Amino acid sequence: MSTTPAISRYPVPALADLPEDLRERILAVQEKTGFVPNVFLTLAHRPDELRAFLAYHDALLLKEGGLSKGEREMIIVATSNANGCLYCVVSHGAILRIYEKKPLLADQIAVNHRKADVTPRQRAMLDFAMKVCLRSQEIDESDYAALHAHGFTDEDIWDIGAITAFFGLSNRMANMIGMRPNDEFFLMGRVPRAKA
Amino acid sequence: MSTTPAISRYPVPALADLPEDLRERILAVQEKTGFVPNVFLTLAHRPDELRAFLAYHDALLLKEGGLSKGEREMIIVATSNANGCLYCVVSHGAILRIYEKKPLLADQIAVNHRKADVTPRQRAMLDFAMKVCLRSQEIDESDYAALHAHGFTDEDIWDIGAITAFFGLSNRMANMIGMRPNDEFFLMGRVPRAKA
Amino acid sequence: MSTTPAISRYPVPALADLPEDLRERILAVQEKTGFVPNVFLTLAHRPDELRAFLAYHDALLLKEGGLSKGEREMIIVATSNANGCLYCVVSHGAILRIYEKKPLLADQIAVNHRKADVTPRQRAMLDFAMKVCLRSQEIDESDYAALHAHGFTDEDIWDIGAITAFFGLSNRMANMIGMRPNDEFFLMGRVPRAKA
Amino acid sequence: MSTTPAISRYPVPALADLPEDLRERILAVQEKTGFVPNVFLTLAHRPDELRAFLAYHDALLLKEGGLSKGEREMIIVATSNANGCLYCVVSHGAILRIYEKKPLLADQIAVNHRKADVTPRQRAMLDFAMKVCLRSQEIDESDYAALHAHGFTDEDIWDIGAITAFFGLSNRMANMIGMRPNDEFFLMGRVPRAKA
């Protein structure tokens, strides 16, 4: 633990050794964020899988839709703690704080979304996400009805469930390879003057 | 239930309305298999997500590696039953029967992999897959050691875990949208003379 | 696994060595079905227990009542998968397909009864069976009320619960002794022209 | 609760209305024990099922074997509390106290068999019974090996598992019908001078 802890139990490729498209994507992230989130480098051990991972991620998180960017991060943070995934709770907690400009929200949602400063609509969203995360086989029309009552459309519900499902994959990968969150994430969005 | 049951609770696009690349991919599958597996049509409601889904699927299931094609399907069948996913148990059960030319194996593995006609190495593989599926947060080096003892390499272990993780996503999507397996899958690979 | 796999981890008696009454019963089944289901031979290791087992089985499954023969098999298939019992899922899945003349139904119910082609009344029946199977200590009058609302009588409810309870016994025995389903069961009732 | 509480939520037949064989059996029990345990009267609502129940019970509990009569009752008491079955914990707790002449043992085993005054061999027996009760699908040869190490034979292990399985049935029936233990059971075997 003294020197630099490994960010994965698998080999981590050097940026210079990556295929051009992945290197460019990663450099663009680095320029915007100031560092390279470890998810890129650790999953780059398998470039084809990383490409698919990023395409899926973008299809769910960059699209337009009825869920705000912050709400999508809420889903990730709540379900990732249920799956015991350190990387996703910490990194998406940081993004959630920045999007919502609420420095306390990520920790609240991670530990117990029922006690978090969220609206009743968001509470219903997170209850459904937790069901997709933990007991998806029990989902039926009554779950849809509960969300419709809060104004969610069927497309919104697909978004909630698909984000949960995608991070179900991500959480399991991170747990399996011991993906370590960058130190930078822990503090991001916590101090008012901090820049995202 | 009388006429034709829905294959998804979401709208299912007509093949003709799909983007060119997806239509071609689907037609190719249809030509090879004789029908279009419902996963293609039901997930095509969101073309970008389907593209990413297929890219991830191919990266894990078409690649070379230490796991045979049949073993990869074993992982899918065992973990999909643990997640209560009808579509994946039935469709990948069919593929498993065909790959392994063992008409009983898929049902054995779905209900209880510990009682299935598999080798001790495959039993260890499936035990690990079930842990990734159900308790990935508890994975540590002792799990790697147990698999190494059966001759699995670290890359094989990544394969086992990544396939499990990817179908964790797939299972949750199928459960959420009520994806219905094609009738054809139920019988495929069960009768000696049946062609895949 | 190459030659003939054991059908039990306990000694299996030869038909000729069985007491007269059990041998006659078994021969009658063989004549009707075309083979001897392994449950008879494996449990015949303990003749007194087998006699009681068969008497209980007959009292529940051969009696008149508000549940159709197919519905009784639905209960067995759903709860046996919850208990991870390969023998009962496969053998009673075969019987269910034959009774209901629906080749897909058994697999649907085994993996996830909520996604199966059953009526709302049957869904309620299976929900109750799963509660008796997994959390019988929580049953109270509200469970009876839910079933009454679907037209079930108290006697029907006894049938649902008693069949579930009896196969709770059967599942545990089969899991303990490694009871192997006959190969014949896997295909029965799947092909339209197949005769039971 | 003031007058006489029901002993079942189903009709309870009068002794006089029972078939001859069951009435005689029940009268014999009454003569020996001093009262009619409610299990007889409540299950007599279905005479055929009661006959099979008693035959099974006798085949497991009256037979010779490597388990003492007290040890068989230990299995029942431990697993019945795990299933939340009031009737079986109380009635078989009474029988256990009488057989073992240890007034504290039944309560110890019901709440936590790991803290009970039992031998290491009995602790292993109860650990296995709890696995058959709660996770029978996970049983494999390693469980047999653990019991062999304590001197149990395969036949003893069948006894342990079969008793657990049979009371798994019994517990579910009792929970479903609200079977009430006779008041007499609560005190039996607790006071040194008390006669069984």
Place this chain on the structure above:
Amino acid sequence: MSTTPAISRYPVPALADLPEDLRERILAVQEKTGFVPNVFLTLAHRPDELRAFLAYHDALLLKEGGLSKGEREMIIVATSNANGCLYCVVSHGAILRIYEKKPLLADQIAVNHRKADVTPRQRAMLDFAMKVCLRSQEIDESDYAALHAHGFTDEDIWDIGAITAFFGLSNRMANMIGMRPNDEFFLMGRVPRAKA
């Protein structure tokens, strides 16, 4: 087991070696009850912790309030069995029998409070206690509403939850140190003429 079983896996101080205040408290209990409950002697291994324990106990169980003394003991007995705590089920079961003058009630509540001779109000109280015991993170206003409907005030609800929480601590300590209930507790309150 033959001679005197240990009452704790930790050293148990002699009464004479205890600080004055604890010795006096314990002697007072002994005078009233006729023996020293083992909880006093076993926890006296850490006098400061025992003092705090007793102060907490008294604050919850000796105070005035909407819950009767018997109802407080019901909570302890039900939740202690859920936690597998032998000491608390047995010792507080004894106290419950004495307070309520119902020799059957403690065993009923320990095994399955849903089948016990309690009022609907007490059933709701115990349902809430079990939720605080097993899933406190899920408590929200709907739980309060359910209890208000039975006439419980917010202060009563604090009492229910706080007693459950305190015995959650007590149960874990007793399980960890192997605290053994005094033999006397097992019979107390069971025989009409028995004096508490």
Place this chain on the structure above:
Amino acid sequence: MSTTPAISRYPVPALADLPEDLRERILAVQEKTGFVPNVFLTLAHRPDELRAFLAYHDALLLKEGGLSKGEREMIIVATSNANGCLYCVVSHGAILRIYEKKPLLADQIAVNHRKADVTPRQRAMLDFAMKVCLRSQEIDESDYAALHAHGFTDEDIWDIGAITAFFGLSNRMANMIGMRPNDEFFLMGRVPRAKA
């Protein structure tokens, strides 16, 4: 949520209305920490219970012993997240960061102690704490042996278990009353220059 969110669903007394001893204690904390942690004010709704709570807390956390102050906080953070207790994860996470001077450690331990930057000895300590938290009824001598192998004494083990048990109480109280962590805790110990 807009103005000032409640820190408890119960009335919160004014400092001025508190008994002298509690007011002094709280003022001392305020002077040292710079604010009054909400646990003091919210539990002060019941002064006798708060006094016992503080006495217990001090007996466990201020005493000498083999566990460092930071290790005691690790136990609290890990088990409080398992119990879904927002107040304790956030407030003790702050204290842990300060004691250990490791700004990342609390979040690591809360989400998944197996992935945290702790020593093997601390990992064993936290594994045991999680068992006391979640399955204390299963503790036996093998758990003690595992901790002895890491150099823990029996007294250290009592400390681990007692801290876990005490916060099991605290977590349930906080969940029940909706105890809200002070905003200050979220940032404490995260920024190098930040003063505790």
